[in-house]
Amino acid sequence: MLTVLLLLWPVAAALLLHFFKGSVARVAAFGAALIEFVLAAYAALTFNGSNADQFSVNLPWIASAGINFHVGMDGLSLLLVLLTTFLVPIILLASFRRSFENASAFYALVLFMETGLVGVFTAQDAFLFYFFWEVALIPIYFLAGVWGGVNRAKVTFKFFLYTIVGSLFMLAGFVYLYFQTGPAANGLAAHNSDLASFYNLSLSAQQQSWLFWLIFAAFAVKMPIFPFHTWQPDTYTESPAPATMLLSGIMLKMGIYGCMRWLLPVVPLGVSQWQNLVLILSIIGIIYGAIIAIRQQDVKRLIAYSSLSHVGLMAAGVFSLTQIGLQGASIQMLAHGVNVVGMFFIADCIERRTGTRLIPDLGGLTRNTPILTVCFLVLLLGTVALPLTNGFVGEFLLLGGVYQYNAWMGAVAGITIILAAVYLLRMFQRVMLGPDSSFSATITDLTGAELAVLVPLIVLVFWIGLFPNTFLHLSEGSVMGILSEVVKR
Amino acid sequence: MISIVLLSVFGLANLFLGFLRSNRILLPAAMLMLGTVLTVNFIDWNAGSQSFFNGMLVVDNFSVVFTGIVVLTALLLIPFSEKYVLDGQPNLAEYYSLLLFSLVGAIMMVSYNHLLMLFLGIEILSVAMYVLAGAQKTNLRSNEAALKYFLMGAFATGILLFGMALVYGATGTFELANIKFAVQNPVNASLTPMLYIGMLMMLIGIGFKVSAAPFHFWTPDVYEGTPTFFTAFMSTVVKTAGFAAFLKLLVQAFPAATAQGLWLPTLTAMCVLTLAIGNVGAVAQSSAKRMLAYSSVSHAGYLLIGLVAFNGELEGASANGIFFYSLAYSVATVAAFGVLKLVSDQRMREDYDALNGLAKTNPLLAFVMTVAMLSLAGIPLTGGFFGKFFVFSAAVENGHIGLVVFAVIMSMVSIYYYLRPIIAMYMRDADSDTIEPLQVSGFQSAALLLLALLTVVLGVLPGIIAGIL
Numbered sequence: 001m002l003t004v005l006l007l008l009w010p011v012a013a014a015l016l017l018h019f020f021k022g023s024v025a026r027v028a029a030f031g032a033a034l035i036e037f038v039l040a041a042y043a044a045l046t047f048n049g050s051n052a053d054q055f056s057v058n059l060p061w062i063a064s065a066g067i068n069f070h071v072g073m074d075g076l077s078l079l080l081v082l083l084t085t086f087l088v089p090i091i092l093l094a095s096f097r098r099s100f101e102n103a104s105a106f107y108a109l110v111l112f113m114e115t116g117l118v119g120v121f122t123a124q125d126a127f128l129f130y131f132f133w134e135v136a137l138i139p140i141y142f143l144a145g146v147w148g149g150v151n152r153a154k155v156t157f158k159f160f161l162y163t164i165v166g167s168l169f170m171l172a173g174f175v176y177l178y179f180q181t182g183p184a185a186n187g188l189a190a191h192n193s194d195l196a197s198f199y200n201l202s203l204s205a206q207q208q209s210w211l212f213w214l215i216f217a218a219f220a221v222k223m224p225i226f227p228f229h230t231w232q233p234d235t236y237t238e239s240p241a242p243a244t245m246l247l248s249g250i251m252l253k254m255g256i257y258g259c260m261r262w263l264l265p266v267v268p269l270g271v272s273q274w275q276n277l278v279l280i281l282s283i284i285g286i287i288y289g290a291i292i293a294i295r296q297q298d299v300k301r302l303i304a305y306s307s308l309s310h311v312g313l314m315a316a317g318v319f320s321l322t323q324i325g326l327q328g329a330s331i332q333m334l335a336h337g338v339n340v341v342g343m344f345f346i347a348d349c350i351e352r353r354t355g356t357r358l359i360p361d362l363g364g365l366t367r368n369t370p371i372l373t374v375c376f377l378v379l380l381l382g383t384v385a386l387p388l389t390n391g392f393v394g395e396f397l398l399l400g401g402v403y404q405y406n407a408w409m410g411a412v413a414g415i416t417i418i419l420a421a422v423y424l425l426r427m428f429q430r431v432m433l434g435p436d437s438s439f440s441a442t443i444t445d446l447t448g449a450e451l452a453v454l455v456p457l458i459v460l461v462f463w464i465g466l467f468p469n470t471f472l473h474l475s476e477g478s479v480m481g482i483l484s485e486v487v488k489r
Numbered sequence: 490m491i492s493i494v495l496l497s498v499f500g501l502a503n504l505f506l507g508f509l510r511s512n513r514i515l516l517p518a519a520m521l522m523l524g525t526v527l528t529v530n531f532i533d534w535n536a537g538s539q540s541f542f543n544g545m546l547v548v549d550n551f552s553v554v555f556t557g558i559v560v561l562t563a564l565l566l567i568p569f570s571e572k573y574v575l576d577g578q579p580n581l582a583e584y585y586s587l588l589l590f591s592l593v594g595a596i597m598m599v600s601y602n603h604l605l606m607l608f609l610g611i612e613i614l615s616v617a618m619y620v621l622a623g624a625q626k627t628n629l630r631s632n633e634a635a636l637k638y639f640l641m642g643a644f645a646t647g648i649l650l651f652g653m654a655l656v657y658g659a660t661g662t663f664e665l666a667n668i669k670f671a672v673q674n675p676v677n678a679s680l681t682p683m684l685y686i687g688m689l690m691m692l693i694g695i696g697f698k699v700s701a702a703p704f705h706f707w708t709p710d711v712y713e714g715t716p717t718f719f720t721a722f723m724s725t726v727v728k729t730a731g732f733a734a735f736l737k738l739l740v741q742a743f744p745a746a747t748a749q750g751l752w753l754p755t756l757t758a759m760c761v762l763t764l765a766i767g768n769v770g771a772v773a774q775s776s777a778k779r780m781l782a783y784s785s786v787s788h789a790g791y792l793l794i795g796l797v798a799f800n801g802e803l804e805g806a807s808a809n810g811i812f813f814y815s816l817a818y819s820v821a822t823v824a825a826f827g828v829l830k831l832v833s834d835q836r837m838r839e840d841y842d843a844l845n846g847l848a849k850t851n852p853l854l855a856f857v858m859t860v861a862m863l864s865l866a867g868i869p870l871t872g873g874f875f876g877k878f879f880v881f882s883a884a885v886e887n888g889h890i891g892l893v894v895f896a897v898i899m900s901m902v903s904i905y906y907y908l909r910p911i912i913a914m915y916m917r918d919a920d921s922d923t924i925e926p927l928q929v930s931g932f933q934s935a936a937l938l939l940l941a942l943l944t945v946v947l948g949v950l951p952g953i954i955a956g957i958l
Contacts, residue, residue, distance in 0.1 A: 064956020
């Protein structure tokens with residue numbers, strides 16, 4: 001029942017939000033998101049560590065077609081639900097400084113999206129998964145489209161079209177798989193769409209080969225993986241800060257999670273057939289994203305490309321099909337979510353104070369802003385994957401996984417750490433240090449409210465960096481389960 | 490059956506109400522009548538199949554649910570005629586009567602068991618629609634629409650009737666079950682070509698009514714000229730009844746096993762053509778109303794997939810798919826036309842730019858329009874998604890994978906034009922023409938909200954009605 005509560009509460013809160021206006025709506029939304037986090041934390045505390053589905057609810061949804069409302073959480077789901085419910089209040093808090101026109105609708109959409117995200121991470125039925133997959137898309141389209149920058153209509157249109165086309169391919173794949181299944185244990189319909197029955201299908205290598213691309217299309221666009229990424233930098237740049245954080249911090253993880261849960265164990269023969277190609281694409285994405293990031297003048301765009309580079313490494317780790325690769329991806333999803341949200345928030349803080357995001361216009365900001373500088377540096381070093389920070393644990397495991405698959409690929413992918421250091425430290429140097437700009441004298445340091453956003457993030461940077469086992473233990477059982485499904489056939 | 494009687498009586502009663510010369514009571518009276526019919530209709534639910542007029546009409550679960558859709562659509566649509574009431578539109582009582590009579594025709598089309606009844610049903614529905622297309626007597630476009638619709642419609646009716654005559658000649662009967670028997674056990678093989686030509690001519694006749702390509706040419710012009718309120722009626726009720734009649738004909742008179750050699754290639758070709766013309770045509774439009782006209786052509790294409798997928802059972806996946814699709818489509822289309830009517834009544838234009846900034850001036854209208862567009866595009870969370878889902882999966886189950894792939898590609902195209910109103914409403918600022926908020930009565934707001942709610946309920950809890958046939 002807890003899962004259902006986690007799904008219903010944000011929707012209910014979003015509906016209630018229409019009775020509030022302006023800053024009251026903001027506070028109410030933040031309160032609702034905090035309650036959601038408490039629920040998720042309670043789930044994490046009562047989670048018993050085995051890989052079986054817990055908090056599971058299985059009700060008929062479309063009984064005549066054997067489609068069930070089946071939700072539940074294993075360690076991996078729980079990890080991502082925790083990430084989502086942790087980041088949403090942070091993102092809401094981060095947006096307190098900006099006042100949005102029609103605030104109650106804005107915050108209602110954020111909460112509504114939270115339901116979609118939690119649904120994606122907990123669905124155990126293919127069509128339910130697809131349903132939540134799109135439920136998460138609609139609010140973010142409006143968040144970015146209504147409250148975004150000047151080019152928003154064009155940019156969000158591209159984003160919407162890309163993702164919906166990708167997910168329609170996935171739906172087609174699911175429909176095909178659905179017709180291969182038999183009836184459910186207690187169902188009347190001829191087929192069913194439960195995750196477990198998808199795992200138990202025996203499909204020929206040829207079927208799996210094209211099914212792989214149908215299903216992978218949705219995940220590749222969402223992550224995004226090179227060359228399906230062209231929507232991403234524009235969308236990240238044009239969206240309002242909270243939407244960018246939702247997109248990069250949580251939504252991109254839908255793609256990685258989808259691969260781990262709905263691709264690898266469902267079409268393992270297809271995966272082994274295309275594994276090499278996907279790894280090569282991921283590594284191209286890593287290098288390509290990093291090289292473009294070096295040339296960026298816009299802080300937000302730079303972070304967007306750095307995100308592209310980092311997600312490539314996560315995908316590479318997943319497709320290495322090694323335990324440490326998958327574990328690395330699990331922890332890196334968490335770490336990347338924390339870091340990228342923090343980075344975008346810092347970029348937003350600077351933009352709000354100076355009115356610009358362009359690196360050449362900035363410089364020497366550190367003089368009046370010691371706290372901002374320290375926070376920025378910590379998050380930046382986390383992203384660069386310095387030891388003791390969260391990024392290090394994730395990237396170390398991921399690179400280990402890729403290295404186990406192919407030493408050369410591991411070596412090339414490893415360049416990402418060097419390149420990340422190049423573009424991030426260069427940006428830091430030009431924005432915070434360097435010769436004074438017109439803003440250095442007037443810029444003010446972080447306020448208490450802004451610190452309230454950054455402190456939890458920074459705590460997590462060190463927590464994951466120093467005690468990664470808290471989180472690695474959570475996902476270990478699920479990762480082993482996924483790998484055993486892959487090996488089984 | 491009782492719904493046909495009631496509607497006929499109510500239609501007459503409405504005419505007499507016109508003598509009172511008070512438009513105010515007409516709208517509530519019409520709503521009350523439709524509500525009564527909708528409720529009474531479900532008395533026959535699960536009552537088995539009952540035949541009337543020596544078996545010329547048969548009321549079964551199939552006819553009950555489709556009657557439900559057409560009456561519900563009319564009931565949900567009628568609040569948007571409020572402006573006629575307020576403006577003291579002359580002849581309003583007659584309009585309402587014609588609507589009620591046309592529903593009688595629609596109900597006959599979903600419960601016929603005899604080709605004559607099918608013909609009568611189509612004619613009752615069509616004649617009323619010819620008149621209503623020209624409801625704005627002083628408007629040239631409206632007159633043009635009525636004339637076009639009438640001339641083309643009369644021609645199509647003639648072909649339909651000719652087809653029926655040929656089928657009668659080949660089989661010696663108008664009764665569906667007897668036609669089926671004669672088709673399966675031909676007495677004289679030399680009559681088969683006549684039967685096939687008859688079947689094709691009937692296909693053309695009905696194809697015209699549901700605006701399936703290549704018999705769709707009248708649609709954009711007629712839809713554009715017809716007053717928006719009646720366009721909505723035309724694109725929902727006529728289409729739903731037409732497809733239900735089509736499905737009955739295919740399943741009960743020309744069964745899959747023998748006639749498939751003729752039906753399948755013809756229907757598939759029509760389906761591909763309709764999808765392509767509807768969707769590509771809609772992309773090119775600059776008027777929202779014309780876009781909706783082409784969109785209605787494209788939806789005829791998706792419904793044709795349901796027909797292609799039919800597997801010989803009136804209770805099978807394809808009937809259920811068409812049922813769900815028609816309901817979701819009707820609700821969303823009424824919502825879209827409802828908003829468009831409010832916009833065009835007060836801003837005197839129907840292009841996309843008339844919607845600019847609507848989200849700021851009338852958030853409710855913008856929200857309802859968004860839900861309707863997402864549903865027509867088949868995005869989850871709305872009924873339209875499950876409509877497509879059921880129809881497509883019925884087709885996949887029967888092995889029409891190529892057709893479904895094409896339809897999915899076409900629905901990707903459709904996202905382009907369904908997003909345009911949304912972009913105009915939410916992402917463009919109001920210009921000087923559209924800065925004034927529209928006046929929407931509480932009554933119409935409630936109707937719009939109900940339509941949006943219905944669409945979402947169909948999209949979130951499809952299980953309540955999926956597979957009831």
